[in-house]
Amino acid sequence: MANKLHLRVVTPSKDFYDDDCDMVILKTIDGDTGILFGHQPLTTVLDLGYLRIIDNGEEKKSTLLGGFAKVNEHGLTVISDAAEWADEIDVERAAESRKRAEERLERGSGDPSSDIDVQRAEAALRRALLRLDLAGLKK
Amino acid sequence: MASMRDIKRRIKSVNSTRQITKAMNLVASSKLNKAKLRMEGTKPFAEETRKVIAEIGSSMGGLDHPLFGKQPDGKKTLIIVITSDKGLCGGYNSAVCKEAMSLCEGRDVKLITIGSKGRDFFRRRNMNIDRSVVGISERFDYNDASAIGSRALKLFKDKEVDSVYLVYTRFISSISSTPKVIRLLPVDADDFKDEVSHKNVLTLYEPSEEQVLDYVVPRYVNTVVFGGMVESSVCELGARMAAMDAATDNAEEMIENLNLLYNRVRQGAITQEITEIVSGSNALE
Numbered sequence: 001m002a003n004k005l006h007l008r009v010v011t012p013s014k015d016f017y018d019d020d021c022d023m024v025i026l027k028t029i030d031g032d033t034g035i036l037f038g039h040q041p042l043t044t045v046l047d048l049g050y051l052r053i054i055d056n057g058e059e060k061k062s063t064l065l066g067g068f069a070k071v072n073e074h075g076l077t078v079i080s081d082a083a084e085w086a087d088e089i090d091v092e093r094a095a096e097s098r099k100r101a102e103e104r105l106e107r108g109s110g111d112p113s114s115d116i117d118v119q120r121a122e123a124a125l126r127r128a129l130l131r132l133d134l135a136g137l138k139k
Numbered sequence: 140m141a142s143m144r145d146i147k148r149r150i151k152s153v154n155s156t157r158q159i160t161k162a163m164n165l166v167a168s169s170k171l172n173k174a175k176l177r178m179e180g181t182k183p184f185a186e187e188t189r190k191v192i193a194e195i196g197s198s199m200g201g202l203d204h205p206l207f208g209k210q211p212d213g214k215k216t217l218i219i220v221i222t223s224d225k226g227l228c229g230g231y232n233s234a235v236c237k238e239a240m241s242l243c244e245g246r247d248v249k250l251i252t253i254g255s256k257g258r259d260f261f262r263r264r265n266m267n268i269d270r271s272v273v274g275i276s277e278r279f280d281y282n283d284a285s286a287i288g289s290r291a292l293k294l295f296k297d298k299e300v301d302s303v304y305l306v307y308t309r310f311i312s313s314i315s316s317t318p319k320v321i322r323l324l325p326v327d328a329d330d331f332k333d334e335v336s337h338k339n340v341l342t343l344y345e346p347s348e349e350q351v352l353d354y355v356v357p358r359y360v361n362t363v364v365f366g367g368m369v370e371s372s373v374c375e376l377g378a379r380m381a382a383m384d385a386a387t388d389n390a391e392e393m394i395e396n397l398n399l400l401y402n403r404v405r406q407g408a409i410t411q412e413i414t415e416i417v418s419g420s421n422a423l424e
Contacts, residue, residue: 008187010183010184010187011184012181012184012280012281012362012365013177013180013181013280013281014180015180015183028345029346030345030346040341040343041341041342041343042342042343042344042345043191043194043195043342043343043344043345043351043355044344044345044346044351045345045346045350045351045354045355067358068191068351068354068355068358070187070190070191070194072194072342077187077191079184079187079188079191079358081281081285082281
């Protein structure tokens with residue numbers, strides 16, 4: 001069918017998605033952005049968030065942990081550190097890393113020298129929450 | 140001449156060596172197949188990242204970004220060397236280290252080594268090792284690479300070094316590989332010229348070109364480091380496979396020669412015994 005957006009998602013470990021769809025919604029650092037067929041060329045930086053792929057009225061949802069997106073005449077290419085569908089998420093591991101991150105944040109706050117660690121823990125916490133959230137949605 | 144027992148013992152010991160090298164060869168070749176699949180899987184990621192850099196680089200033309208530039212290297216260089224943790228892989232490690240060594244000449248070098256072989260090599264030569272990562276040459280993920288990449292970027296941004304190189308092993312085929320040097324920083328947009336498919340497309344950068352670049356370049360560095368690690372691990376296994384194959388062949392040849400010698404000695408002993416018996420019975424007559 002014409003007027004479909006070609007989406008390609010690549011991560012360091014694999015080619016995550018490579019197909020046509022109607023619309024893609026991503027979370028850029030400026031907020032959620034929907035991309036349709038024929039979008040103007042764009043390169044943007046992504047935040048931790050969801051990737052929502054809408055095709056024929058159906059929505060597929062996966063995590064998308066940072067990276068960047070590029071739109072050109074061939075379609076949309078997303079280059080991300082990690083992406084996973086709900087059923088690929090290791091819930092136990094995510095819950096564990098959430099606990100770890102929370103502990104670290106509690107210990108680290110108030111100590112200016114551990115600034116980077118706090119940032120890292122926060123990022124880890126956000127990743128874990130995102131994963132848990134998506135895995136929970138599916139249940 | 141060696142006694143029969145000595146030769147027998149030699150044969151036994153060479154044979155057990157042969158069994159080990161043969162097993163290692165098989166292990167390496169099965170790991171190699173897995174590693175090759177992994178390499179295929181990481182290729183699209185690296186290619187797409189390169190494309191984005193290429194496009195931004197070409198559309199921005201003369202943009203003045205601290206991470207971009209064509210300026211010749213200063214004296215202070217950071218070299219990231221990718222080696223293996225385990226030996227018994229032929230000239231794999233020494234080839235990479237030699238390549239890195241020749242790059243060091245005439246520069247004030249800091250090193251980041253991956254793999255214990257590289258660490259030992261440069262420590263023995265009293266080089267300035269900024270950081271060494273060991274124990275990950277077979278099991279590593281993108282996070283390991285990005286930790287190394289961020290360290291390199293930090294040194295570059297703090298002006299501790301004014302160029303960053305990566306020395307890794309390039310995969311040609313399962314039995315052939317060659318060490319390769321690439322300059323990671325500053326990024327030279329000209330390197331990507333061939334990859335830009337369409338020029339002068341008006342592209343929107345959100346939030347801004349600089350911010351996109353600030354984000355993409357570190358990612359590019361990490362990607363290249365990761366790609367280098369993946370490729371090197373494939374080469375390591377390939378080299379080990381080839382080395383073990385050669386070792387097995389050599390062991391087989393040795394066993395063959397020793398068997399020949401053994402039979403000759405045995406025959407000699409029998410002949411001597413017969414001579415003794417015959418001469419003994421002749422003396423009795």
